[in-house]
Amino acid sequence: MQLENQELKAYIDQLVEEKVNEKTHHFQDELKKLQESLPQNLGIQQKDKITMLITSFELDKVMPAFIIANGAASFGMEVTLFFTLWGINALKEKSIYSGKNIKEKMITMMLPSHPKTTTISRLNMMGIGTGMMKSMMQENNIETLPDLMDLSIEMGSKLIACQMTMGMMGITTDEIRDGVEYGGVALYIEEASESGVTLTF
Amino acid sequence: MESPELKKLDCSSLNCPMPIVKIAKAIKTMEIGEQVEVVATDPAFKADVEAWIRKTGHKMISFVEEGKSKTTVIEKTK
Structure with missing residues (x-):
């Protein structure tokens, strides 16, 4: 069938167009959402x-x-570090003895009071190994641990100290550096459950 | 020919992860379309900066390696 009347043809085209849009706009919305x-x-x-x-x-x-x-x-990731047990000692900036009982004083004495004075876990050899390792790092212009820690806070990393460990070892918030949050396992799990990567050190 | 927006970032003798940290910091202060030229000597720099580009979606304009020294130009795209 040939349509002689151009106006009629245009009108029918318009009607068809509207009908098709009406029937498919759900799909179009879905597609848009999916693409977004x-x-x-x-x-x-x-x-x-x-x-x-x-x-x-x-x-x-x-x-x-x-x-x-x-x-x-640097990759734009949100970073959370949870410090517990011996890990708490990495966050200390000084050791305080007053107000602690004998066991707490003893453990405070045996553990490092600042990341600067921390040792290596193997081949420490009364500090000789740690000294050698630190000088090798310096020769290779590797950032020091305190610098790396300051940088992480500056970059927006969240540092959480386990309050249960602090209570057990008698470590007070006065001994812990600035920029640290305090919490328990729930705070860690909340972050970890949304994380694609979790690591243990 | 260098475009007028080209910033320079010297990461020579810095070790992992400092070049990437410095690039990320520099990119934050830049406008979209601006470029930064980075010089680094970190042995892992090529692999690291390529991974950073893949993940962050910025554009690597060039990468030249001469001995230990590596020079790359990165454009901020977003």
Whole structure:
């Protein structure tokens, strides 16, 4: 059938167009939503999180944690480090003895009072090994642990100190450096459950 | 020919992760379309900066390696 009347043809085209749009607009909306959510699903958007559990204070455990933390922060990731047990000692900036009982005083004496005075976990040899390791790091212009820690706070990493450990060892908040939050396992799990990467040191 | 916006960032003799940290910090202060020229000697720099580019979506304009020294130009895209 040939349509002689151009106006009629245009009118029918318009009607068909409207009808098709009406029937398919649900699909179009769905498609739009899917397209918008695609980058998030593929992880292209910077919503990645990383959490680390630090249970040691030694140089060779804490340094990699902070190097990875600073690297991850440079990737735009949200970084959380949870310090528990021996790990708490990595966050200390001084040792306080007053007000502590004999056991707490003893443990305070045996543990480092600042990341500067921390040792390596193997081949320490009464401090000779640690001294050698530190001089090798300096020769290679590797950042010191205190610098890496300051940088991580500057980059927005969240440092959480386990309050249960602090209570057990008698460590007070006055001994802990600035920029540290205090909490328990729930605070860590909240962050870890949203993280694509979790590490233990 | 260098464009007028080209910033310079010297990361020579810095070790992992400092070049990447410095690049991330520099990119934050830049406008979209601006470029930064980074010089580094870190042995892992090529692999690291390429991974950083893949993940963050910024653009690597060039990468030149001369002995230990590596020079790359990065453009901020977003």
